């Protein structure tokens with residue numbers, strides 16, 4: 254099964270467009286995990302188990318693991334998801350971008366070492382820097398287009414021949430780069446007008462949309478702008494708002510994560 258087929262199946266089986274981001278910040282872990290040698294893995298495993306029933310994808314952010322020399326725990330959580338929840342695709346968020354020969358190695362790292370189904374990449378160095386990821390025909394290649402951060406406008410909004418650069422990227426990917434139908438684009442939930450513009454350009458291409466939750470993006474505006482005709486087409490990511498949800502009376506930290514993930518999935522579904 255290709256990444257896109259896997260994603261379509263997960264949208265249906267879990268009735269969900271929610272991507273659960275795994276950004277494990279040890280400073281924010283519950284007391285019971287503090288000081289454990291594999292705390293990052295244990296925390297992510299607990300989050301995966303708590304949210305798997307309402308997620309269409311998981312997105313581990315590699316920096317949170319690599320900064321603490323915890324790549325082995327990233328390997329382990331990717332393997333765990335594959336074993337326990339093989340129907341839910343894993344997106345490695347690495348935002349890679351380099352010359353072709355180096356990109357080949359990054360692609361092997363994402364797809365072989367971590368067994369990811371898709372990886373986020375940066376288009377700034379052009380097609381030959383993205384192509385090596387596309388040689389893996391059944392894998393997803395998720396390309397930055399209009400990122401959720403304010404500074405994204407510094408370059409992505411520059412006028413290139415009468416349109417902003419992010420629209421040029423969307424057009425390039427939709428019309429030229431995506432020969433094998435495996436591409437998706439990143440567009441931030443903090444910019445619903447831009448989500449709508451990218452949706453217009455790209456037809457039914459899946460969009461990875463981070464920025465709801467901790468970054469304050471509006472769920473209704475996001476879904477209305479990004480949905481396809483059949484009410485899918487999006488992986489709407491939330492990380493910190495789910496991982497570090499405040500527990501209510503009698504709740505464990507995993508209960509709180511499950512509650513917020515379920516509420517977020519349901520809030521998204523209201524507007525599909």
Ligand SMILES: O=C(O)c1cc(=O)[nH]c(=O)n1[C@@H]1O[C@H](COP(=O)(O)O)[C@@H](O)[C@H]1O
Pocket residue numbers: 274276314346348373399400401402439440441463464465466467468490491492493494
């Ligand atoms: O590619 C991404 O996932 C990404 C792109 C973008 O434009 N903005 C963005 O926030 N992200 C990632 O999405 C996650 C957002 O986390 P929260 O703000 O905690 O929900 C982080 O892992 C970011 O690295």
